[in-house]
Amino acid sequence: MAGAFTIQARDPSSLARAGVLHTPHGDIRTPAFVPLATKATVKGLLPEEVSALGYDMVLGNTFHLHLRPGEELIERMGGLHRFMGWSGPIITDSGGFQVFSMGHGTVADEIKGRAPHGSKGGASSGSEGRSSIGSEARSGAILAIEEGGVSFRSYVDGRVRTLSPERSMAIQAALGSDIALVFDECTPFHVERSYTEASTERTHRWLTRCLEWHFEHGPAGQLVYGIVQGGVYEDLRRASARVVAGSRCDGIAIGGSLGDSKAQMYEVVEWAMRELGGAHESRPRHLLGIGEVDDLIRGVELGVDTFDCAMPTRLGRHGCALVPDPANRWRVDLVKGRWREAPEPLQEDCPCPACSRGFSRAYLSYLARAGELTGARLLTLHNLTFIARLMAELREAILDDRLPEVAAAWRDPEKPLPP
């Protein structure tokens, strides 16, 4: 579908652009972060709350929704939008990441560049997004990876299930998402170059099959994004970007292993972006599973239009809040003892329910330690507010031709923004 994306402004100092992405259920102002509604809800929030935070789109997951409650049920209930009460755009991930995470064990850690089977933990529970794989998916078992597709055992009922390019597209059609992602093999970090190469080529063949299925059977108006793989190898990444760009997909996602450091991740993303035509490619681009503050800023500078990540919501459920503190990765861990008696709010000028109602860090710390739902909810609302403000400011900055100053101010809040 041509014309799904309108670029409104470009930043002359980088590859960044601001635009509007048009979908059957409305527009997404970009650059934008997309909160996860993996299992048909942003955990703990009502749709109207997500919308009020400034988010235009949420991300549902084909793998999880296929296993429970099943796309047939959701279709009978009028589709995913109606089922979950979200009237705005929905992007669905294809299930590739989740399926291959079962096969590769700790693929999520590997994608993040951590040593296989040696992850140091951090906020890890839940089963959201590409930024890590939850224990639920890990407790399933992959049975076979073949050219036709992948079979595995369901973590819900133990039954054998199959996902394939056609099956994934059919599920996403039944869900009725506005944007479907093609079914890809998500190559982990620790495998050989030869595996990455063969895997990337299979992903390209699957891209073709996904698009063929979509053009024959897909719902009218649904956009399909191809996925660039290729691991950390420049030639493979660039080749993959060319293949995806040469396909009839409506948008382009960057997936797979992005390296073992932020520097490498930015390099890998930039290879793909340069290959995709820099700031001038007219199709929207999505960076899968990336959502730390510095990564979002750099991603925008590299020309990414949308991002999704479990981080802000998952951190919240584990007692961590986002704050303007780059030295601590913009995070404060409220479970730690030093906040037990802190009367101050999370962030002085924050409009979220936790901060604007004057809840103290001491109270939020207590709720997190006591495992109270209200704590998970308040921190989720705060973290999503933090990320929404970041993205809105980056977008405004591009439109106002002042991205470098705004990005610098977010990277170092100690330095005040020039007037």
Add this chain to the structure above:
Amino acid sequence: MAGAFTIQARDPSSLARAGVLHTPHGDIRTPAFVPLATKATVKGLLPEEVSALGYDMVLGNTFHLHLRPGEELIERMGGLHRFMGWSGPIITDSGGFQVFSMGHGTVADEIKGRAPHGSKGGASSGSEGRSSIGSEARSGAILAIEEGGVSFRSYVDGRVRTLSPERSMAIQAALGSDIALVFDECTPFHVERSYTEASTERTHRWLTRCLEWHFEHGPAGQLVYGIVQGGVYEDLRRASARVVAGSRCDGIAIGGSLGDSKAQMYEVVEWAMRELGGAHESRPRHLLGIGEVDDLIRGVELGVDTFDCAMPTRLGRHGCALVPDPANRWRVDLVKGRWREAPEPLQEDCPCPACSRGFSRAYLSYLARAGELTGARLLTLHNLTFIARLMAELREAILDDRLPEVAAAWRDPEKPLPP
């Protein structure tokens, strides 16, 4: 404190009355249900949401808040109201029920009339209120019950703690609650009459000590409720009611074992209420840990002014919703298969977020089965809405002199209310 309670109307056909209870943090319109904020939050809800549902007061718990985060911390943070962001009245339970639940093992089941160690379960997790004891408290261990007080091991950190009449009142003073309950021994159902008698007498001695401590050290304006014990023995109940009524307490709570059937529970409550002067006693009365729909209606008819119970909130977290269906105890268990494909909302005319936004039973059932926080929250909001509407209608009915018709309509929604 005289004049804390204003009776506005009495129902001529029963002991029911409607009134306004005055506290330092505002008025409570009665009869009223009091949602549990056991651990300084109504689980999953913000204070403004609880208030918007029509609730004037919440109940905090001395035992749990003493163990974590500790009343000293809460006091330093400006008291419980400020700590949890609730500006309305708060009643605090004394901790007696929780402490003795540890000692008596399954006292909660026994109080409900179920056989010791033979409870059939139902929604049981959590640690709210007097209506059952949570696994957390059970995992602690009572070390000694003496005239001076009770020592036990904390479920939070394993340290030995002591509660006594004076200590409980001091904690409730530090919390700054509007209404404090005296520290009582909560006698279980299966013990001998002689134990119940001795225990009730100790509760009376502790009542005196609580009031003495309060009059010397208690915060200005804090109301203190005595607790009527006496098990299921008419003479002991009536004697206990006389002792409590003869004390300088501001209000009267009914606690302890109320029998092994609803009929017996109503009988036990009526003994106490008759002894307390029927509809004409000028002090407010609270029924501890009771909150099923028929029990609330009957309790109002017996002259109870306020109730607290974990039921509506806990049921919600376990996938059960309250609906106008007396044949099924006003409950629908959404986890059951028959609701998996049900497109209808929980209740047609309900203004709660779950019903008014059109979420289907199928969606709520799915969320409950998937263990999603949003499901717990939606059902909590629905159930509290259901109970708030019940209590508001009973109150209006008393004021309008039509309680019998309104009560009959709630008891049997098939029979339409006469005009």
